[in-house]
Amino acid sequence: MDNKELYQQIDEIINAQSSEKPIVAILQDIQEVYRYLPREAFDYLSEKLGVSLAKIYSIATFYENFSLSPKGKYVIKICDGTACHVRKSIPILDALRKELGLSGEKNTTDDLMYTVETVSCLGACGLAPVLTVNDKVYPAMTPEKAIELLGELK
Amino acid sequence: MNTMNNKKFMMIDGLPVAIEGEKNILDVIRKAGIDLPTLCYYSALSTYGACRMCVVEGKHGEIMASCSTPPRSGMEIKTNTPRLQKYRKMVLELMLADHCRDCTTCDKNFDCKLQELAQRFGLKKVRFEPYSIWDKTDNSSLAIFRDPNKCIICGDCVRMCSEIQNVGAIDFAHRGSKMEVTTAFNMPIAETNCVNCGQCAAICPTGAITVKNDLGPLWEDLHDPNVRVVAQIAPAVRVALGDEFDIPRGTNVMGKMVTALRRMGFDEVYDTATGADLTVIEEAREFIDRLENGGKLPLFTSCCPAWFRYAEINHPELYDNISSCKSPIEMLGSVIKERAKQQETGKKPKKTKVVAIAPCTAKKFEIKRDEMQYEGEPTVAHTITTIELANMIREAGLRFEDILPEAVDMPYGIASGAGIIFGVTGGVTEAVIRYVLGSSARDHIADISFTGVRGFDGLKEVKIPYKEQELSIAIVSGLKNAENLIQAIQSGEAHYDFVEVMACEGGCIAGAGQPFVLGRAKPERADGMYEADRLSNVKLSAENPVADALYTGLLAGDKAHHLLHYK
Structure with missing residues (x-):
């Protein structure tokens, strides 16, 4: 990655924030652009914000939502909250993993196209089982419909 | 009763004790001659309230951490009830369950607060199996040695490093049962901004961070x-x-x-x-x-x-x-x-x-x-x-x-x-x-x-x-x-x-x-x-x-x- 471009991007993100420079919000904005938090961003942020590298790492690893490794172009989040779980969300997860050659440890395809992960609740229990692709909601899914959806994304 | 000579008092184990500007009940209790145990409290550092060893019981049976509860006039607390004894023992047992207990070969043997408290509360058996992955030790520094297996996540070192020394080479990472004290990206400590002052080792209550032994x-x-x-x-x-x-x-x-x-x-x-x-x-x-x-x-x-x-x-x-x-x-x-x-x-x-x-x-x-x-x-x-x-x-x-x-x-x-x-x-x-x-x-x-x-x-x-x-x-x-x-x-x-x-x-x-x-x-x-x-x-x-x-x-x-x- 071109660090110069990254630094410029981070500068813009920091400047857009209030003077208090909330670290979580800044990390969210960086993740929004790069779909993950690049290693180089930490060193630059540490210097820019005067916060230790270990503290930023601490915050980034505390929240499940932050990723330290690159994510796919399409981030598929399968809801595994109680409602979705009892309406069989796990078979959907298994089907997607099998189709994309992913597992619990490996959740992003090598071509950086897809990331498959679970979330605890999307707050759309009435639509269970539900999944989102890059924050777009797909209700009442089945394993078959999920595979079909993959085809549409391509 | 509570305002003798216009002074503020609180009741500790049935005895009145004056409140003289202490910022928490713990300091009042210690002033009263009771050595309430703590693993994460130092007045020079910010209050963290994590170890739960300093718990006390209020009038209505409420349990509170004395290190993070300010004293109030008329407060009545007990420091040594059956519930508190059980509670403290359980906390210690859980800490020890996930702790490397090779005391005899530990640098902190006989100088370890966790060991001391386990002795003091007569803990004889740990019923739980350790569950965390036993991390590697960090031998990279010339000044200190890190053994995460002995860490109880009290964070004393983290606060010492950032609050007193403004270095922040170590901090918490991850969350819940996966939480650990480590460097950014788990780098060897020698490759971080650590200045080798060793204060983290000095304050560590266990053998998780010790001074390098060169004998x-x-x-x-x-x-x-x-x-x-x-x-x-x-x-x-x-x-x-x-x-x-x-x-x-x-x-x-x-x-x-x-x-x-x-x-x-x-x-x-x-x-x-x-x-x-x-x-x-x-x-x-x-x-x-x-x-x-x-x-x-x-x-x-x-x-x-x-x-x-x-x-x-x-x-x-x-x-x-x-x-x-x-x-x-x-x-x-x-x-x-x-x-x-x-x-x-x-x-x-x-x-x-x-x-x-x-x-x-x-x-x-x-x-x-x-x-x-x-x-x-x-x-x-x-x-x-x-x-x-x-x-x-x-x-x-x-x-x-x-x-x-x-x-x-x-x-x-x-x-x-x-x-x-x-x-x-x-x-x-x-x-x-x-x-x-x-x-x-x-x-x-x-x-x-x-x-x-x-x-x-x-x-x-x-x-x-x-x-x-x-x-x-x-x-x-x-x-x-x-x-x-x-x-x-x-x-x-x-x-x-x-x-x-x-x-x-x-x-x-x-x-x-x-x-x-x-x-x-x-x-x-x-x-x-x-x-x-x-x-x-x-x-x-x-x-x-x-x-x-x-x-x-x-x-x-x-x-x-x-x-x-x-x-």
Whole structure:
């Protein structure tokens, strides 16, 4: 990655924030652009914000939502909250993993196209089982419909 | 009842106890003579409330952490109910369930708060299996050793590192049962911004962070007939070593220590305070030179290796402000090595190895620095801490309390009082002031001690007359205090000519290699230092006859700069 471009991007993100420079919000904005938090961003942020590298790492690893490794172009989040779980969300997860050659440890395809992960609740229990692709909601899914959806994304 | 003599009271175990501005119930309880256990509470650090050992029970059966509950007038609490006993035991059991329990081989054996509490609460059985992945230990640092298997996530080290030292090399990572204290990206600690001050190890209640043990190679050298082992004892060690042998706090045990070192096989024993006299002379000369010739000011002291490292990492722009002087240990080390070279006789002369006995963990790093070499090898071969020395004495079976004191060796056996007080915050400054004021200082020793150089404030400011002008001096200890001062100087808010920085709050007497002192023992140790100064017949570094002889002999010509400065 071109660090110069990254630094410029981070500068813009920091400047857009209030003077208090909330670290979580800044990390969210960086993740929004790069779909993950690049290693180089930490060193630059540490210097820019005067916060230790270990503290930023601490915050980034505390929240499940932050990723330290690159994510796919399409981030598929399968809801595994109680409602979705009892309406069989796990078979959907298994089907997607099998189709994309992913597992619990490996959740992003090598071509950086897809990331498959679970979330605890999307707050759309009435639509269970539900999944989102890059924050777009797909209700009442089945394993078959999920595979079909993959085809549409391509 | 609750407002006797207009005072505020609370009831602790049925007895009234006055509330006198304590910020939490814990302090009130301790004032009442109850040693409530804690693993994560230190008044000098922010309150974290994580260990839950300090829980107390309220009137209505509510359980609260006393460290994070402010006292209120009329409050009624109990500190030792069946529920609390059960609760504390359970907390300990859960902590121990996920803790490496190889106590006998642990560096903290008998000095571990977790072990102590497990004993105290009679914990005999741990019912749970450990569940976390046993992380690798981190042996990368020259000063400290990390063993995450022994971490109880109390965060004392994290708060020490960021709040007091402004370093933040370690922090919590991850969450819940996966939470650990580690560096950013799990880097080896030696590759981070760690300055080796060791305060994390000093405050760690368990063996998760310990001071690096360097006794193995030292014993080897002591037992090698071809090696001449020369010890030098740093000032602050003499007033702290006694703590390890139940000798009253602050007692100067220099003489006993000298005897013990000889008995363990050290060939010669010197006082680092003699090296400190050289440092005072060199640093004061450098200071005067900068004052007279318009050099870069303020002049920052360079003798604290943790501060030096901190400046190197965080303030490279201060490079020219920092004194070019080596530390007292390195100065005396260079002199000892140079003399040994000059005196070498025979075909196979004994190899001279210098051993520094120091209150400091950062010295373990300093002696390996490129600038601190003598003819291609470290000037000082080993640095061991006060606690390591105590362990050596125990290992050798010497009964320290019965040892008769002896004097240090000549020719470097004389140190001025100015050199000795190096071990306490403000000491370097006081010594330099004595030098700058010259012979007139002799009559004003007491006056100088009242200018504000003494005491334990994080920032002390002193003004002294020098020729037509008034010199402004700042003394800081604790790197957070140092950082605040640097910010004030760089923003133009403050102006100083001379700045003394010690990384550990209180100076070397509170170094991480000393028996642990946070919040206690500092005044006693400082008194011990000042008493040694009062008892010394030489008060000024410049009047030390050893220094005099060195400058006309071994250090003559450009040798002084070559041997005593790192740049």
